[in-house]
Amino acid sequence: MSDGEVVIQFEGVTKKFGEHVILSNLNFEIYKNKITTILGFSGAGKSTLLKLILGLSLPSEGTIKVLGQDLAHLENLALREFRRNFGMVFQYAALFDAMTAYKNVEFPLKEFTELRPSERDHKVRHLLTSVGIDEFGMRKLPSELSGGMRKRVGLARALALSPAIMLYDEPTTGLDPITSKMVNDLIVDTAEAHKDRGLTSVIISHDIKATLKISDFIAFLDRGRIVEYLPAKDFVNSDHPLVQEFVHL
Amino acid sequence: MSMSKSHSQHPWIYRAIFDMGSSILHILRGLGKIYLFASHFFYWVWRPPYRLRLVFEQLFFIGNKSVFIIVLSGAFTGMVMAYQTYFGFKLINVDTLVGPVVAISLAKELAPVLSGLIVAGRAGAAMAAQIGTMKVTEQIDALEVMGINSFQYLAAPRIIAGTLALPMLSIIFLFVGCTGAYIVGTKALLIDEAIFYSKLGEFMYLEDLLQGTIKAFFFGFLISLIGTYFGFEVTEGAEGVGRGTNQAVVWGMICVLVLDYFLTSFLIRIL
Ligand SMILES: Nc1ncnc2c1ncn2[C@@H]1O[C@H](COP(=O)(O)OP(=O)(O)O)[C@@H](O)[C@H]1O
Ligand SMILES: [Mg+2]
Numbered sequence: 225m226s227d228g229e230v231v232i233q234f235e236g237v238t239k240k241f242g243e244h245v246i247l248s249n250l251n252f253e254i255y256k257n258k259i260t261t262i263l264g265f266s267g268a269g270k271s272t273l274l275k276l277i278l279g280l281s282l283p284s285e286g287t288i289k290v291l292g293q294d295l296a297h298l299e300n301l302a303l304r305e306f307r308r309n310f311g312m313v314f315q316y317a318a319l320f321d322a323m324t325a326y327k328n329v330e331f332p333l334k335e336f337t338e339l340r341p342s343e344r345d346h347k348v349r350h351l352l353t354s355v356g357i358d359e360f361g362m363r364k365l366p367s368e369l370s371g372g373m374r375k376r377v378g379l380a381r382a383l384a385l386s387p388a389i390m391l392y393d394e395p396t397t398g399l400d401p402i403t404s405k406m407v408n409d410l411i412v413d414t415a416e417a418h419k420d421r422g423l424t425s426v427i428i429s430h431d432i433k434a435t436l437k438i439s440d441f442i443a444f445l446d447r448g449r450i451v452e453y454l455p456a457k458d459f460v461n462s463d464h465p466l467v468q469e470f471v472h473l
Numbered sequence: 474m475s476m477s478k479s480h481s482q483h484p485w486i487y488r489a490i491f492d493m494g495s496s497i498l499h500i501l502r503g504l505g506k507i508y509l510f511a512s513h514f515f516y517w518v519w520r521p522p523y524r525l526r527l528v529f530e531q532l533f534f535i536g537n538k539s540v541f542i543i544v545l546s547g548a549f550t551g552m553v554m555a556y557q558t559y560f561g562f563k564l565i566n567v568d569t570l571v572g573p574v575v576a577i578s579l580a581k582e583l584a585p586v587l588s589g590l591i592v593a594g595r596a597g598a599a600m601a602a603q604i605g606t607m608k609v610t611e612q613i614d615a616l617e618v619m620g621i622n623s624f625q626y627l628a629a630p631r632i633i634a635g636t637l638a639l640p641m642l643s644i645i646f647l648f649v650g651c652t653g654a655y656i657v658g659t660k661a662l663l664i665d666e667a668i669f670y671s672k673l674g675e676f677m678y679l680e681d682l683l684q685g686t687i688k689a690f691f692f693g694f695l696i697s698l699i700g701t702y703f704g705f706e707v708t709e710g711a712e713g714v715g716r717g718t719n720q721a722v723v724w725g726m727i728c729v730l731v732l733d734y735f736l737t738s739f740l741i742r743i744l
Binding site for chain 2: 278280304305306307308310312314315316318319320321331332335336
């Protein structure tokens with residue numbers, strides 16, 4: 225399974241909280257331009273793994289390289305800057321509740337780019353319309369938007385700085401089937417739209433159906449170990465008992 | 474489990490001491506964490522990016538939340554103080570001193586302390602609630618993922634604004650309070666206006682004003698430090714936010730009263 229350029233690399237990564245081993249000796253790679261899903265029951269350690277990728281917490285043992293860079297070797301400021309390679313879509317969107325949809329998307333551009341106001345405005349509108357938010361929706365506060373709309377705005381905000389890696393934390397958990405489908409389609413469309421510049425997508429999920437449909441690769445995480453890691457098309461045929469159980473849920 | 478069982482088998486005196494000890498430890502740990510939080514503030518506040526706009530936003534927010542109540546409380550405090558001192562002082566024929574006595578009590582104690590209590594209840598609570606909500610809805614994580622230092626972005630402007638706002642609010646309290654005392658003194662209690670003024674000028678010094686303003690400055694710092702601290706300490710859910718808000722108010726108020734004693738004993742010596 226050595227196709228493609230490696231974007232994220234785990235080498236002997238262990239994460240402990242005190243005595244508790246949450247992730248143990250992970251060795252795997254995530255490939256450029258692909259959609260990779262890390263699948264697992266709740267409590268398996270998925271969120272912890274995501275925080276490690278983002279450098280929000282450091283591994284107890286082993287190294288994580290993102291875009292060839294060992295995160296443990298970056299000091300505070302450099303690490304913060306490095307994080308701009310990531311676009312993160314949070315489970316409940318995590319929009320800034322005091323800002324309108326427009327301001328939410330404008331925020332990273334205002335903070336981190338030197339764009340002129342007119343260029344910035346153009347970019348914000350482009351980002352929002354490309355995820356299906358109209359003029360009317362842009363002026364709304366997050367509290368006035370539906371769950372699906374918030375997800376869209378969150379996606380637009382995550383894409384604002386053209387990140388190399390998109391991270392989705394449980395993108396469909398708690399959404400109705402129609403909105404779930406919409407979100408999944410958005411993830412695929414986003415990956416397609418940014419394929420030419422090599423966008424890598426990483427999804428954390430326990431939604432097996434959607435995962436099988438939209439992923440290129442699936443890693444199965446169980447109690448802190450990756451017990452299976454296969455291209456999506458081979459995943460259903462895995463003979464690992466836990467995977468079988470999950471697939472036939 | 475096993476620990477609480479053995480715990481309840483001990484005699485009550487042992488348990489009382491044990492509980493007292495563990496609450497003291499709990500408070501000490503809290504103090505340690507607040508101390509770290511404060512040193513964070515002094516570390517980050519000098520470092521760019523400087524977000525002046527956020528400081529002004531917060532100043533406006535704190536003022537907006539508190540000015541009306543400050544004016545109302547100031548007026549009635551001044552008025553009732555005028556009444557209370559008047560009837561005491563009249564017995565010994567010094568009723569012309571009502572003005573300076575009320576003004577000095579307001580300037581040195583009542584304005585900063587009562588403004589502090591009000592701001593702790595209004596702005597301190599709001600800080601904890603806002604930041605706590607941002608924490609549980611992952612908005613703080615969203616900032617951090619973008620590479621923004623959430624402490625510098627959320628806590629620093631609020632603490633600066635709180636530190637600057639309270640002296641101003643305290644001065645408003647004092648001014649309104651004195652006006653209230655003046656109206657009650659001269660219109661209801663019929664103290665001569667000219668005497669009221671001249672006695673005020675005779676007994677009131679700049680030091681009195683300074684003492685109150687310095688106090689307000691420290692109270693403002695502490696209240697907003699505590700408000701933002703309890704916001705960041707929130708971990709789980711809506712109840713977490715409620716608990717954090719509540720603690721911000723309680724500890725904010727306690728700190729104002731305790732610090733007032735120490736500041737008074739210190740400032741009296743140096744001013
Ligand atoms: N900061 C932490 N301190 C201690 N234990 C933690 C911490 N974060 C997560 N855990 C533990 O790690 C395990 C995995 O959690 P998590 O990564 O959130 O799982 P998932 O996202 O797959 O549901 C859980 O048992 C959780 O209690
Ligand atoms: Mg999780």
